[in-house]
Structures are given as structure tokens and as C-alpha cells.
Amino acid sequence: MASSSGFIIFMPWLTIPAQMRVGRFRFSPIRLADVGAIIDPSMVSTVQNALRCYVQKNGHPIQSCTILLRVSDREPWNIPRSHWDYASEAAKTLAIACLSEQRFLEGHFSPHLNATMFHIIGQGVSVGSDQIAPFFARRGGGLQIGGMRFKDIVFQRPPQIEGTDCSLINAALIKSIGKARRLKLPVADAIDSSLELFLLGHSETPELDWDRCVMLSAMAFERLLTPTQSSAQAMAATFASHWSPFVSVKISDAKRVKPDAKYATEQADWPLHRKWIKELYEARSATAHRGVQIAFSRNWLAWQHLIVAAFAYPLTIKLMLSENNLYTLSDHELGACDALDDLLDSSWGKGWRKPPEWSEILSKSEAYRAIRAIIDRAIVKSPSGQRRKIKK
Structure with missing residues (x-):
């Protein structure tokens, strides 16, 4: 039986070119329209609404991102909060595998990368809920913010993301x-x-x-x-x-x-x-x-x-x-x-x-x-x- 709630971890500002396994996780590029391919059908609209809170520089919701999935799990998208440290380590490993392939000083329009692209976001979701509960790691323990609705909150893309792109992963x-x-x-x-x-x-x-x-x-x-x-x-x-x-x-x-x-x-x-x-x-x-x-x-x-x-x-x-x-x-x-x-x-x-x-x-x-x-x-x-x- 599918869970009625869960915890998703994703990279809102990065869409990698292909799936990549890192340790116990698989990083998967996903379009919002295709969320149903990896999320239980009852949870699709909730996850889509949660991801739409993340907007590009023009204020429009992101159309794709990278989501973390657990390898060989019945609900790969549902990642317990206790696995946050493992997910963080995997994200840093992916980051260096991408940054290691970066080219420098090749002109204004050459692809650019920085570490901000690989920041992960953790967020609690529940079937049919219009509430958003983002999670942030903090000194002395994590903070999960509840009581907010999807339509009431926007997360703006950081300015240093402008002009970034990741096309190669080592x-x-x-x-x-x-x-x-x-x-x-x-x-x-x-x-x-x-x-x-x-x-x-x-x-x-x-x-x-x-x-x-x-x-x-x-x-x-x-x-x-x-x-x-x-x-x-x-x-x-x-x-x-x-x-x-x-x-x-x-x-x-x-x-x-x-x-x-x-x-x-x-x-x-x-x-x-x-x-x-x-x-x-x-x-x-x-x-x-x-x-x-x-x-x-x-x-x-x-x-x-x-x-x-x-x-x-x-x-x-x-x-x-x-x-x-x-x-x-x-x-x-x-x-x-x-x-x-x-x-x-x-x-x-x-x-x-x-x-x-x-x-x-x-x-x-x-x-x-x-x-x-x-x-x-x-x-x-x-x-x-x-x-x-x-x-x-």
C-alpha cells in the first residue's frame, strides 16, 4: 500500500543530462509533467504543486529538476529524514563529478557551473494537501516549516544560477x-x-x-x-x-x-x-x-x-x-x-x-x-x- 505522506529530496536548480547512481541513491532528471513516472499516482498533483513553488528568474515555475530516488526501494521517491546526511554526501559527490569536467575562460556564452546548482531541498508532502512543509538543516537539528500553502510561497532561483548548465558527469x-x-x-x-x-x-x-x-x-x-x-x-x-x-x-x-x-x-x-x-x-x-x-x-x-x-x-x-x-x-x-x-x-x-x-x-x-x-x-x-x- 502506498504511503499517504512522504519526504522528497530534489535539486530545483539543476536538470542533469541522464540518470546517475551515487551510493544508495539515483539522481534522476524529471519534467514536472512526467512526475507520475516515479511518484505514486495519488501523490502526483501534490508533488507537482510543491515543485511549482520554485520559480525561475522570470517568475515562472521550473519545468524540470533533478530528484533523488532510493535504489531498490518500493517507494524510491520517499526518503526518510534520517537519510538526509547520506543524501547530502551523495549530492556533494555528484557535484564534484560535474565540476571536475568544467571548462574555463572559453567565452561569455560557454557553459558555466558552480556548487549552488547542486544544493538539495527536502520537503514533506501529503496526499491531497495544499500545505507545504520545507525542511532545512540547521545548527542543533533540522527545521521543518509547516502551516504554509503552495499558493502562498515562492522560492526564487538564486542569481548565481543564471547561465549555468551541466552537460557532463564523470x-x-x-x-x-x-x-x-x-x-x-x-x-x-x-x-x-x-x-x-x-x-x-x-x-x-x-x-x-x-x-x-x-x-x-x-x-x-x-x-x-x-x-x-x-x-x-x-x-x-x-x-x-x-x-x-x-x-x-x-x-x-x-x-x-x-x-x-x-x-x-x-x-x-x-x-x-x-x-x-x-x-x-x-x-x-x-x-x-x-x-x-x-x-x-x-x-x-x-x-x-x-x-x-x-x-x-x-x-x-x-x-x-x-x-x-x-x-x-x-x-x-x-x-x-x-x-x-x-x-x-x-x-x-x-x-x-x-x-x-x-x-x-x-x-x-x-x-x-x-x-x-x-x-x-x-x-x-x-x-x-x-x-x-x-x-x-
């Missing part, structure tokens, strides 16, 4: 993170303890300025990397150890990146990504602590730090999972890793007349890796020096 990354959790590996704890900080720093919420977002990004890297000491030097050394196969530009060869004047000799052989993470940590300290700040070179502005962090954080997760034999980076991902130093030394552009070099550098690096991999897989040298095709 299913392999989701599976790898899930396996690391099941095996209770340290890398899983590192990811879970850092992910929320990263997502908050990249939510693009107007309540946080760029300096605070940089601070949160640095904190996320610190949680992920777990350096032996809480210092910029230790963070830089740990980050560089994971990125050691991808050194393409050293400070001594850089066009734009300068070393700290006091340590110019010691830093001459540093790859640029080591200098960048050091400066990211120093920017975090400058925001978090008052008092006199030690003078170091600053090669990147706050907004530039955020783009690099959004690019490098997911790749670092992939590298760490790869070190645990849980993930295999694709040729394009390896090309992205190859490009990091060159991206850090690139021109960030000057308006529309001189666009950033980022997109061109990254595309060339990805293409070079892909072409090289095709050649390597297609042709090998035999002991006699003759080339032959590889048998698949």
Missing part, C-alpha cells in the same frame, strides 16, 4: 570515490573532509567575496593533502609530490611568475604549480589572520586563484585516487595535468580585445596527449626495430 570518478569509501581508505576521508569547503568556496554566493572564497579553497586543499605541517612550505611540498610527473615550467624559465625575492635561488627549480599553491595558502593566511603580514611575491589575483583552484582541485583528487589504483586518468585529463604550469604562466587577457590564453593552451595540451596516446597504442617497436600494430 561517472568513473563517482565510482572511484564510492569504492574508496567502501574500502575505508585514507584518501576517502581526505576527500570527504575537504569537499564541503571546496564547494562552499565555489558556490559563487554573493555573501562571500573572492578573498573568503580563496581562503576556503586553500582550506579545502589543506584538508585534501594533509601536509605534515600547517604551513605554506609544507602545503607546497605535498602538492608538488602528487603533481611530480607534470612539471613543464620552472620558475627560472617562467615568463611572468616571479619567485619570492628572499628565496629566489631556492625557488628557481620549483615548478610553477608549487609556487602557486604556496601563494594560495599565503592568501588564506592573510585573510584568516590579523597583524603584520610577511611580504612574499604575489603572482595571481584572487579571482585567478579561484579559477586555478577550481581546475586543480578535481585533478588532484583524480591523481590521489590513481595513486591508490582506483582511477585511471584519461588522455585529456593527463593533458590537463601537463598544462597546469603553462596555464599558470599564461596571459589572463585584457578584455575582449585580448582574450586569455588559457583555452588555447589547455586545448593544445589535451590534443597533444590524445594524439601521442593514439600513436603509442597503435604502433610499438619490435626487438628488431620494426614497427607493428598493437593487437587489441
Whole structure:
């Protein structure tokens, strides 16, 4: 017998391109007109009315969203409140699997993502009721608001959702993170303890300025990397150890990146990504602590730090999972890793007349890796020096 009431969890501001399983949940794109395909018929109109409370920038109700469904359950849409933490973890995992595929600085009309897109909403519903009872996680426990009718309340789409779109989901990354959790590996704890900080720093919420977002990004890297000491030097050394196969530009060869004047000799052989993470940590300290700040070179502005962090954080997760034999980076991902130093030394552009070099550098690096991999897989040298095709 179907329940006469329940609790739905959904992402009102995101419609993913296809169903995706994450742990014990399946994230499913759904049009309001098709709610009956997953909801008990007696509950359809109530759920539709609840979802129509969420409106777009023009004030019109959303026409589609992403709903969470429990895997292998008689009523998959009905998710107990006690499962909120599991649903939240799954949503964060989906978020990083999508954000890891984001492209940057490819023009005003290129697809854009941020963490706000992946916020989940929990809402109680009852058959035939015109009442809405949204649920919000709060300090000291959750809050469920009752006594309101559907027609009396509207939830406006956040402004940072404008122009966002999610067309790619890295299913392999989701599976790898899930396996690391099941095996209770340290890398899983590192990811879970850092992910929320990263997502908050990249939510693009107007309540946080760029300096605070940089601070949160640095904190996320610190949680992920777990350096032996809480210092910029230790963070830089740990980050560089994971990125050691991808050194393409050293400070001594850089066009734009300068070393700290006091340590110019010691830093001459540093790859640029080591200098960048050091400066990211120093920017975090400058925001978090008052008092006199030690003078170091600053090669990147706050907004530039955020783009690099959004690019490098997911790749670092992939590298760490790869070190645990849980993930295999694709040729394009390896090309992205190859490009990091060159991206850090690139021109960030000057308006529309001189666009950033980022997109061109990254595309060339990805293409070079892909072409090289095709050649390597297609042709090998035999002991006699003759080339032959590889048998698949």
C-alpha cells in the first residue's frame, strides 16, 4: 500500500543530462509533467504543486529538476529524514563529478557551473494537501516549516544560477570515490573532509567575496593533502609530490611568475604549480589572520586563484585516487595535468580585445596527449626495430 505522506529530496536548480547512481541513491532528471513516472499516482498533483513553488528568474515555475530516488526501494521517491546526511554526501559527490569536467575562460556564452546548482531541498508532502512543509538543516537539528500553502510561497532561483548548465558527469570518478569509501581508505576521508569547503568556496554566493572564497579553497586543499605541517612550505611540498610527473615550467624559465625575492635561488627549480599553491595558502593566511603580514611575491589575483583552484582541485583528487589504483586518468585529463604550469604562466587577457590564453593552451595540451596516446597504442617497436600494430 502506498504511503499517504512522504519526504522528497530534489535539486530545483539543476536538470542533469541522464540518470546517475551515487551510493544508495539515483539522481534522476524529471519534467514536472512526467512526475507520475516515479511518484505514486495519488501523490502526483501534490508533488507537482510543491515543485511549482520554485520559480525561475522570470517568475515562472521550473519545468524540470533533478530528484533523488532510493535504489531498490518500493517507494524510491520517499526518503526518510534520517537519510538526509547520506543524501547530502551523495549530492556533494555528484557535484564534484560535474565540476571536475568544467571548462574555463572559453567565452561569455560557454557553459558555466558552480556548487549552488547542486544544493538539495527536502520537503514533506501529503496526499491531497495544499500545505507545504520545507525542511532545512540547521545548527542543533533540522527545521521543518509547516502551516504554509503552495499558493502562498515562492522560492526564487538564486542569481548565481543564471547561465549555468551541466552537460557532463564523470561517472568513473563517482565510482572511484564510492569504492574508496567502501574500502575505508585514507584518501576517502581526505576527500570527504575537504569537499564541503571546496564547494562552499565555489558556490559563487554573493555573501562571500573572492578573498573568503580563496581562503576556503586553500582550506579545502589543506584538508585534501594533509601536509605534515600547517604551513605554506609544507602545503607546497605535498602538492608538488602528487603533481611530480607534470612539471613543464620552472620558475627560472617562467615568463611572468616571479619567485619570492628572499628565496629566489631556492625557488628557481620549483615548478610553477608549487609556487602557486604556496601563494594560495599565503592568501588564506592573510585573510584568516590579523597583524603584520610577511611580504612574499604575489603572482595571481584572487579571482585567478579561484579559477586555478577550481581546475586543480578535481585533478588532484583524480591523481590521489590513481595513486591508490582506483582511477585511471584519461588522455585529456593527463593533458590537463601537463598544462597546469603553462596555464599558470599564461596571459589572463585584457578584455575582449585580448582574450586569455588559457583555452588555447589547455586545448593544445589535451590534443597533444590524445594524439601521442593514439600513436603509442597503435604502433610499438619490435626487438628488431620494426614497427607493428598493437593487437587489441
